[in-house]
Amino acid sequence: MTQSSANAFLNLAETTTGKLDAKKIRDNFTEMAEPLNQNQAIIEADRCYFCYDAPCMTACPTGINIPEFIRRIGSGNTNGAAEKILEENIMGAMCSRVCPTEELCEQVCVRNDHEEMPVKIGLLQRFATEKTINENIQYFVPEKNSGKQVAIVGAGPAGLSCAHGLARQGHRVTIFEKRAKAGGLNEYGIATYKALGDIAQKEVDYILEIGNIEIKYGQSMGDDFTLASLESDYDAVFMGVGLGDVNPLRLENESVKGVSDAVRYIETLRQLDDASEMPVADSVIVIGGGMTAVDIAVQSKKLGAADVTIVYRRDQSQMGASLHEQEYAQINGVKILYSLSPESLLVEDGNVSGMRFRETQTNSDGVLTQLDTYKELPASIVFKAIGQKLLINDLDGSEIAMKKGRILVDEKGKTSAATIWAGGDCVAGGNDLTVSAVQDGKVAAQSINAYFQS
Amino acid sequence: MANLQSNFLGISSPNPFWLASAPPTDKLYNVNRAFEAGWGGVVWKTVGEDPNVINVNGPRYAGMRSNDGRVVGFNNIELISDRPLQVNLDEMRQCKLDWPDRAIIASVMFPLNEETWAKHIPMIEATGIDGFEINFGCPHGMSERGMGAAMGQVPEYVQQATEWCKKYATKPVIVKLTPNITNVLHPAQAAVDGGADAVSLINTINSIMRVDYDNLTMFPTTGAQGSHGGYCGEAVKPVALNMVAEIARTPGTSQMPISGIGGVTDWKDAVDFLALGASNVQVCTAAMLYGFHIVDDLIDGLSRFLDEKGMTSVDELVGVAVPSVTDWQNLNLNHVDKAVIDQDACIQCGRCHIACEDTSHQAITNMVDGFRKFEVIEEECVGCNLCVTLCPVENCITMVSQAPGEVDLRTNKVISSEHADWTTHPNNPMSVAKG
Numbered sequence: 001m002t003q004s005s006a007n008a009f010l011n012l013a014e015t016t017t018g019k020l021d022a023k024k025i026r027d028n029f030t031e032m033a034e035p036l037n038q039n040q041a042i043i044e045a046d047r048c049y050f051c052y053d054a055p056c057m058t059a060c061p062t063g064i065n066i067p068e069f070i071r072r073i074g075s076g077n078t079n080g081a082a083e084k085i086l087e088e089n090i091m092g093a094m095c096s097r098v099c100p101t102e103e104l105c106e107q108v109c110v111r112n113d114h115e116e117m118p119v120k121i122g123l124l125q126r127f128a129t130e131k132t133i134n135e136n137i138q139y140f141v142p143e144k145n146s147g148k149q150v151a152i153v154g155a156g157p158a159g160l161s162c163a164h165g166l167a168r169q170g171h172r173v174t175i176f177e178k179r180a181k182a183g184g185l186n187e188y189g190i191a192t193y194k195a196l197g198d199i200a201q202k203e204v205d206y207i208l209e210i211g212n213i214e215i216k217y218g219q220s221m222g223d224d225f226t227l228a229s230l231e232s233d234y235d236a237v238f239m240g241v242g243l244g245d246v247n248p249l250r251l252e253n254e255s256v257k258g259v260s261d262a263v264r265y266i267e268t269l270r271q272l273d274d275a276s277e278m279p280v281a282d283s284v285i286v287i288g289g290g291m292t293a294v295d296i297a298v299q300s301k302k303l304g305a306a307d308v309t310i311v312y313r314r315d316q317s318q319m320g321a322s323l324h325e326q327e328y329a330q331i332n333g334v335k336i337l338y339s340l341s342p343e344s345l346l347v348e349d350g351n352v353s354g355m356r357f358r359e360t361q362t363n364s365d366g367v368l369t370q371l372d373t374y375k376e377l378p379a380s381i382v383f384k385a386i387g388q389k390l391l392i393n394d395l396d397g398s399e400i401a402m403k404k405g406r407i408l409v410d411e412k413g414k415t416s417a418a419t420i421w422a423g424g425d426c427v428a429g430g431n432d433l434t435v436s437a438v439q440d441g442k443v444a445a446q447s448i449n450a451y452f453q454s
Numbered sequence: 455m456a457n458l459q460s461n462f463l464g465i466s467s468p469n470p471f472w473l474a475s476a477p478p479t480d481k482l483y484n485v486n487r488a489f490e491a492g493w494g495g496v497v498w499k500t501v502g503e504d505p506n507v508i509n510v511n512g513p514r515y516a517g518m519r520s521n522d523g524r525v526v527g528f529n530n531i532e533l534i535s536d537r538p539l540q541v542n543l544d545e546m547r548q549c550k551l552d553w554p555d556r557a558i559i560a561s562v563m564f565p566l567n568e569e570t571w572a573k574h575i576p577m578i579e580a581t582g583i584d585g586f587e588i589n590f591g592c593p594h595g596m597s598e599r600g601m602g603a604a605m606g607q608v609p610e611y612v613q614q615a616t617e618w619c620k621k622y623a624t625k626p627v628i629v630k631l632t633p634n635i636t637n638v639l640h641p642a643q644a645a646v647d648g649g650a651d652a653v654s655l656i657n658t659i660n661s662i663m664r665v666d667y668d669n670l671t672m673f674p675t676t677g678a679q680g681s682h683g684g685y686c687g688e689a690v691k692p693v694a695l696n697m698v699a700e701i702a703r704t705p706g707t708s709q710m711p712i713s714g715i716g717g718v719t720d721w722k723d724a725v726d727f728l729a730l731g732a733s734n735v736q737v738c739t740a741a742m743l744y745g746f747h748i749v750d751d752l753i754d755g756l757s758r759f760l761d762e763k764g765m766t767s768v769d770e771l772v773g774v775a776v777p778s779v780t781d782w783q784n785l786n787l788n789h790v791d792k793a794v795i796d797q798d799a800c801i802q803c804g805r806c807h808i809a810c811e812d813t814s815h816q817a818i819t820n821m822v823d824g825f826r827k828f829e830v831i832e833e834e835c836v837g838c839n840l841c842v843t844l845c846p847v848e849n850c851i852t853m854v855s856q857a858p859g860e861v862d863l864r865t866n867k868v869i870s871s872e873h874a875d876w877t878t879h880p881n882n883p884m885s886v887a888k889g
Contacts, residue, residue: 039523046521049846052804053820074521113801114847 007279010265012381013257013351016279019304025275028302029193032097032328033123041127045074047111048119055108056121062089062439066105070124082132083139085125088442090164091157093133093203094186095435096126097194100291102324104435130199133206142212143170148452151176151234153227153394155215156184158424158437158444159240160207165445167212171452174234176219182208184242185425186434188267191295192275193302220393227398231419236448239407239415239422240441244391249287249384253345258352262286262296262385269299281380283307285355287342288385290320290432296383297334309335309377311342311355315362340375341368345382354378390426403428413444421448456760458753458768460494460557462734463626463651463711465584467494467557470734470768471724471752474715475500475561475587475630477532478741482545486552491746492753495557497654497736500534500589501542501578502563503570507533507595512676515742516663518689527690528739529661529683533595534563539574543581550582558582559628563589563601566611568618575622585626588619588650590641591657593634593684603657606632609644616648626651628713631697633659633690638697642707653701654713654736656694658684687739691717695730699779702731719748721755728768729775783876790862790869791837791853793817793830799850802826806841806851814840832863 007016020028036044048070056066064085072081085092101107101122109118148171152159155177163173181187186200208215219225221241230237246261248254258281269278280303286293289312300308310329312319315338319326326336340357347353359371390406401408401416406428413421423440425432430440460470472495473479473488480499488496509532518527535542550558560583564570575586589596590606597604605611612629619627629645631638633656645653660682666673672680694716701707714732718724719740727735740748756768765771795806795818807828810818817834818841819827830841837853845851856862858871876882 043522049803049805051802052808053826054804055802055826110801110803 003277003279006268006277010260010268010279011255011257012260012279012281016258016281016381018276018278019280019282020276022274022276025303029196029275031196032193035130036120036123036127041073041078041124042076044120044124045070048074049110051110055110056105056119059104059108060088061104061433061435062095062442064088064092064125066121069128070119070121073124073128078128078131079137081128082137085129086132086139089435089438090161090207090442091186091203091434091438092125093129093206094157094190094195094200095438096122096129097199098186098190099433099435100322100324103322133199133202136206136209138206138209140164140168140210142167142210145172145212146170146452148172148235149174149233150236150238150448151230152238152240153221153230154178154184154240154242154424154426155182155204156240156242156424156437157186157434158242158426158441159184159238160204161438161441162238162240162421162423162445162448163213163441164207164210165442166448167210169445169449169452171212171235171449173213175213175215176221176225176230177215177217178220178244180217182215182217184240184437188270189263189292190270191266191299192270193299194295195270222393227395227420231417235419236451237420238413238441238444238448239394239420239426240424240437241391241394241426243388243425244394245389246384247387247389249342249345249386251342251345253347253352256345256347256352257350258380259345259382259384262288262292262383263388265383266292266295266299269303275303278303280305283379284309284381284383285377285379286310286383286385287355288312288383288387289314289318290385290387291322291325293383293385294321294325294329294334296385298329298332300381300383301332301334305381307335308333309337309379311337311340311357311377313339313341313360314366314368315339318362318366337377341370343374346376346378352379352382355382388425394426406430411443412447413440414447419451455757456766456768458494458757458760460734460768462557462713463585463628465495465557465559465626466555467734468492468555469494469749469753470728470756471495471749472497472557472559472713472734472736473741474736474738475559475589476738476742477530478738478746480535481537481542482549485545485549485558488741488746488749489553489556492749493556493746494734495559495584497559497561497587498542498546498583500561500563500592501539502534502596502601503565503574504539506536506538509533509536510676513674516674516683517687517743518663525743526688527661527663527685528687528743529658529663529685531594531681531683534561534589534592543578546578546583547581550584557584559585559587561587561589561630562619563592563596564615565599565601566605566615571615571618572622575619579623579625583625585628585651586619586623587628587630587654588615589630589657590615591630591632591684593632593658593660594682603632603634606630606641606657607635609640612641612644613648616645616650620649628652628654630657630715631655632657633693633697638700639704639707642701642710646707646710650710652711652713652733653707654715655697655701656690656716658686659690659693661685686717687743688717688719688723691723691726695726698727698732699730699776702773702776703779718752721752721759724752724756725759725771728771729773730779731773731776733769733772785875786873787876787879788870788872788874790856791839792832792835792856793837793839793841793851794854795828795830795841795851796849797827797829799847800828801847801850802828803846804828805844805846809840809844814838834864836864 424437592602596602714727
């Protein structure tokens with residue numbers, strides 16, 4: 001992608017260019033957390049108390065037997081540890097990097113009560129799973145061919161997890177993926193500094209190694225196939241389409257140059273070989289309060305932006321990004337302003353020049369009130385990171401029941417249609433975490449398998 | 455701060471911490487460094503007859519580690535001094551001249567014939583050393599040649615060699631005992647009968663550390679094969695403490711001064727040995743793992759501990775815990791303890807529950823009113839102390855004794871203030887009527 005085509009894709013002014021040379025960028029984009037070496041892993045594993053009915057296990061959306069895998073690391077049985085993780089979460093490697101562990105397993109570690117320092121569960125999981133993926137040690141052998149065919153839409157975490165679960169049971173899986181690579185948000189939506197070393201693609205390759213799974217790339221629903229055709233051609237269908245559309249700010253001038261999608265920018269950056277070509281401005285405003293807002297803000301800083309400000313409409317306690325993520329942003333020089341609601345975009349010479357905000361107040365019940373005070377901030381790029389929504393095209397006019405703009409499913413991932421299951425970000429009631437998408441795919445695969453047996 | 459001056463067998467040393475006969479006391483260079491670091495005395499590495507023995511040129515030591523890398527058990531296959539006797543004697547003489555205020559004991563090992571003792575003991579004593587320690591413990595190599603543990607395991611040999619050593623020595627004689635026996639009281643009594651001035655214990659325990667998981671041989675090996683070694687370090691302390699206490703509390707041996715050895719690493723270990731009847735302690739493994747400066751904490755910690763207890767000398771501590779050691783049959787069966795969990799301190803790891811549930815008495819809950827909670831069920835608790843032992847939070851679970859008059863909810867019996875033990879219990883066929 002050239003600088004000018006990137007600018008066009010990202011809706012940035014023709015003159016927006018990179019700020020730092022390639023070497024400086026490489027230095028900036030080192031790992032968010034250093035991996036543990038063998039000695040560190042064994043010492044850290046020794047800190048685990050091997051709790052009864054361990055709280056960390058209950059907190060893990062995929063229910064990994066955490067004390068057991070840590071015990072195996074401690075005894076030098078790293079491969080056994082990896083198998084323990086992967087039997088519940090086939091994407092354990094990426095999850096160990098992108099899970100908000102400080103709000104899940106590590107938050108409930110009993111060591112917090114003891115010494116305010118949980119066992120580093122995420123780093124231990126990463127230690128075990130990366131060894132296994134780098135050495136391509138496979139633990140699961142498919143059952144004999146069942147003769148059943150399943151179509152999966154979307155090769156993201158939910159779809160891949162479902163595919164692997166079905167493949168283990170001997171079912172044949174065809175995944176229809178819109179893009180050129182599998183992995184979904186792991187490949188396109190996660191900040192570059194969280195997934196260095198091509199780990200997302202290595203994990204996809206590891207999953208596919210089991211066999212029984214074919215991915216058809218460049219396949220868009222509606223254009224290249226229809227949901228109805230899948231229903232008739234396959235014994236079951238799993239929808240793991242994610243959220244393909246971005247929420248708008250609903251402000252005047254929203255299409256003016258310099259107002260860009262965070263998701264699109266993160267994706268472009270992930271796919272670039274040389275990040276120094278990534279266009280970035282001196283002053284950047286990020287609208288939003290989730291992990292995407294933090295990812296885009298931190299990456300803008302790492303690319304050389306002088307002033308990066310995340311502006312969130314409510315107060316800190318309601319911000320979607322964890323305290324750990326907020327702190328990481330601040331350490332990287334990002335300012336976070338709370339209780340400011342976007343009022344209007346300021347425009348100069350056809351390019352965004354700043355934003356006007358209205359101050360807000362959130363009461364103890366979480367109700368937001370607009371105050372009569374305003375604030376203006378200059379910016380030459382404004383990133384929208386206020387959440388994504390289901391691309392209506394992805395449902396292809398089907399009659400599947402919906403709830404709040406997402407697909408309605410039961411606890412097994414079953415939709416209202418007879419042979420269609422769904423999971424991941426596209427279903428209602430989720431928490432938009434990779435690990436939950438993996439769990440959805442796993443549960444749906446079990447449900448589809450049970451349906452085949454019945 | 456309490457004065458740690460020690461006067462074991464009339465041998466003066468500025469503190470009760472001696473380095474045991476072992477590699478750290480092999481030669482003058484090491485001993486000088488030890489004395490510079492502050493050790494009160496050394497037992498010079500065992501000397502024997504010329505020609506000197508030969509050591510292997512492969513691994514002599516191996517460790518058993520905890521996961522965080524700490525060596526908790528240690529073993530060695532080194533023999534007695536592999537230098538000519540005269541070299542050792544010259545260095546001992548020089549050392550005593552240079553360090554007149556420190557204790558220097560010569561460890562000796564000779565075969566079972568009187569002429570050898572007659573020839574060597576006066577020669578060694580002439581160097582000016584303060585006393586002898588007879589090595590009846592070395593469990594490897596030397597024992598294959600009929601010395602060390604091979605002699606220490608036969609009480610008659612212990613007595614005989616002790617008698618000869620005493621006959622040709624004017625300085626005190628300490629008999630170092632092997633733990634590789636069924637009952638330490640027999641060789642200890644033999645030492646008494648042979649006229650020993652003191653016993654020291656324990657020497658090392660026969661041991662193989664582990665297997666080499668790649669080669670599936672024992673570990674470590676000298677080339678293709680290995681040989682059992684002597685086990686020591688922190689892990690052996692409880693074995694040593696029991697043997698020390700047995701000697702200290704048994705009529706016939708109880709009057710014998712004891713030099714305590716076995717896993718002393720910090721000052722608390724020294725307190726254990728002293729309170730259970732040792733008059734001083736000897737250290738080897740901890741020094742080999744950390745260097746001679748561990749003596750700083752030994753001295754400082756023991757001194758502060760004595761202050762806290764209102765004691766002004768080490769002698770006041772010696773043996774104070776011995777009366778608390780008795781035979782099982784004398785334990786009061788009317789005494790009842792119950793575990794109590796401090797809910798504010800509990801971190802809810804649940805290990806007390808699963809241990810009690812799986813392996814003991816099903817006396818700890820995992821859920822109360824639908825919430826994760828670990829509480830002792832007094833009706834089931836036998837007071838076994840397992841939960842206290844494994845709880846990772848210090849003082850979170852404690853044993854609380856029930857007072858006479860209270861009801862033990864497990865047995866529904868009122869606690870009696872009377873002492874009742876196995877000797878008078880009706881289930882005991884050998885029961886004696888209470889008189």
